[in-house]
Amino acid sequence: MSKVQNLEDGHIESRDLSSHAIIAGLRSDFWKKIICYESVDSTNEFALALSLKSPESRTVIIADSQAKGRGRLGRVWVSPPGRNIYMSAVLIPEIELRDVTFLTVAAALACASALRSKTGLIANIKWPNDLMARGKKIGGILTELRSGHDKIKFAVVGIGINVNSGGEDFPEELGHIATSVKEETGRYYSRSGIVAEVLNELEQRYEKLINEGRFPLLEEWRILSSTIGKRVRITLCTEVLSGLAEDIDKEGMLVLKLASGERRRISAGDLTELR
Numbered sequence: 001m002s003k004v005q006n007l008e009d010g011h012i013e014s015r016d017l018s019s020h021a022i023i024a025g026l027r028s029d030f031w032k033k034i035i036c037y038e039s040v041d042s043t044n045e046f047a048l049a050l051s052l053k054s055p056e057s058r059t060v061i062i063a064d065s066q067a068k069g070r071g072r073l074g075r076v077w078v079s080p081p082g083r084n085i086y087m088s089a090v091l092i093p094e095i096e097l098r099d100v101t102f103l104t105v106a107a108a109l110a111c112a113s114a115l116r117s118k119t120g121l122i123a124n125i126k127w128p129n130d131l132m133a134r135g136k137k138i139g140g141i142l143t144e145l146r147s148g149h150d151k152i153k154f155a156v157v158g159i160g161i162n163v164n165s166g167g168e169d170f171p172e173e174l175g176h177i178a179t180s181v182k183e184e185t186g187r188y189y190s191r192s193g194i195v196a197e198v199l200n201e202l203e204q205r206y207e208k209l210i211n212e213g214r215f216p217l218l219e220e221w222r223i224l225s226s227t228i229g230k231r232v233r234i235t236l237c238t239e240v241l242s243g244l245a246e247d248i249d250k251e252g253m254l255v256l257k258l259a260s261g262e263r264r265r266i267s268a269g270d271l272t273e274l275r
């Protein structure tokens with residue numbers, strides 16, 4: 001683990017991110033611990049290691065920067081200091097393993113809703129869980145879990161949102177596909193305020209998932225999906241498919257209609273929206 005400094009007391013160099021300010025913005029006592037660090041390798045890795053020792057549901061790990069931030073499909077998540085949100089929420093949900101997708105969906109919907117209320121930005125969701133603004137990626141979710149005997153031991157829901165990054169912060173190859181709240185709105189935002197709102201919104205959707213099941217989230221996901229109705233190309237392990245993204249089904253799979261008329265249900269892959 002790289003330089004780790006516990007900033008639980010709020011002594012953070014970046015003044016717009018502190019656990020005190022985040023806690024002040026929470027609407028309930030659902031979240032039990034909010035811990036901010038200056039730098040960790042990855043908040044997901046940190047939360048996983050912590051939970052393997054003693055899993056504490058409703059704990060949130062946040063870092064000002066990550067040395068080895070990770071994204072989906074083994075990618076690197078660019079995580080410079082002083083700019084963006086890198087956070088991981090530990091949850092121990094009493095749901096079936098097959099519903100775990102909907103934890104990720106709950107987080108993506110929470111981020112979209114928080115961005116809208118805090119910054120006015122309209123974000124939508126590219127299947128499966130990329131947070132998009134005007135066709136560019138503004139955030140992403142990576143859920144990792146440990147389970148046994150068909151039961152979830154704990155889940156770590158990792159959330160990355162590009163808040164105050166400028167174009168110069170993105171590596172050249174990401175420049176045309178990534179964006180930030182600042183790039184989209186022309187304004188800098190306090191990260192604590194957005195983190196608190198993401199947690200408020202996540203709490204609400206998490207409770208919904210536990211109490212009412214996946215369907216309310218599925219409905220909201222379909223509404224916020226940028227993918228449904230588009231022509232798409234999906235790269236899978238052994239093939240590349242193109243077709244019309246017709247729907248997201250009740251398992252969270254993408255229903256793809258191929259040129260032949262055949263329908264394929266895709267559980268995961270790297271998707272590009274063509275138009």
Ligand code: BTN
Pocket residue numbers: 041042043044045066068069070071072073075077085086087088129130139140141142158159160161
């Ligand atoms: C994606 O590829 O879209 C998922 C990106 C998830 C990034 C976040 S940042 C906080 C948490 N810690 C990590 O190492 N990754 C997730």
